[in-house]
Amino acid sequence: MARGVKNVFATSLGILAVGAIIGVVAGFLQKFGNPANMAICVACFGRDIAGALGLHRAGVVQYMRPEIIGFVLGSFAAALAFKEFKPSGGSAPITRFVLGMIAMIGALVFLGCPWRVILRLAGGDGNALFGLLGLVTGVWIGTLFFKSGFNLGRSQVQSMSTGLLLPLMMLGLLALRLIFPPVAGEAQSGVLWYSLKGPGAAYAPLFLSLGAGLGIGFLAQRSRFCTMGAIRDVLLFNQWYLMTGFLALLVAALVTNVLLGQFNPGFEGQPVAHTMWFWNFAGMLMAGLAFALAGGCPGRQLFMSGEGNSDAGIFVLGSIVGAGIAHNFGLASSPSGIGPHGMAAVVIGMVVLVFIGVTNRK
């Protein structure tokens, strides 16, 4: 049977619209309270969730971010609606867990995921140029591994419950956020930790954050939006489909920031950023390579988890654990510079990535 129904979002115009919508929504989430130049950063928000759960105790970055929950549940809804929910998994799970950990640690040395590279650029943060360069270099190294036969192996069909587990976990986190809402002046509400100052204390109202997350999750599932894939496909196949979304996000966020008065060009004193250019480059290089080997940026991993892909789910769990380790071990950077053990983290992380890359060639 030839397929008749066309997926309108999986067209150049479709992904352009999705990227643009994410850019505009990000600008407005910032206006309504989310941290500056972070707005909707997948790594930062995963890190905040780790903090809310007490997996690390960095007091300024603790919040149960509804955007992340919305990404998975929105994608889950889209996958169900379009009959694309398909429980699968079993492709090198522990390797994907480690890739998630290393990706998060690298992102926290730079201070942001690929989404935030774009959003920081759109806010005028020049330091993000080094992050972008690192991201492209990391993904490029990933394509060299692909060309030499890197492959984490085939996934298999899994049980319905296996596919449902990550969306259910997100539903559980949402329940916790509703049962234990933030209490003014209190660092703890029930089992959840909250920030009293810093980026973790900056958040848009719950319904806006959750609504934005659900909407973006839905659209991204339909369009396969992926920032790592955007760079990878251009380098590997000269295929510009995903890059259209990447560029649309940049332009839309830039225009939105200029219009809302959120564009402040410069290098010094940028929000939640440091000026150590080499480590901005190296952190994102490590994260970019880890995303490439795992087959998706942290956003895409969330969206694939919503489709029942438990390999992506394992990556997500690895990244949340990685965030806990990054802060507990002093690997994560802060606006004053890299953490006390940030350099060691990048060196060890790169060695592990090369080990994974070299030993999984088939």
Added chain:
Amino acid sequence: MNQTVDARGLSCPQPVLMAVQAMRKAGSGALEVVVDNEASRENVARAAQSQGWDVTVHEMENGEFKLALVKQ
């Protein structure tokens, strides 16, 4: 007999890489690529069309897709 590329269970970019390799090797003629998810179906079709191959997609009952690639 047509060459078949089995990309089931693989996630991006592997299915596209395998299809592109097969297209380069064949140059022209007919190829068949089997994938098991929508994203791979779209990506392989997009890559093939950009290289001048005609693509016909058949959805099978088990949710897999068979893509027939033809180039004169």
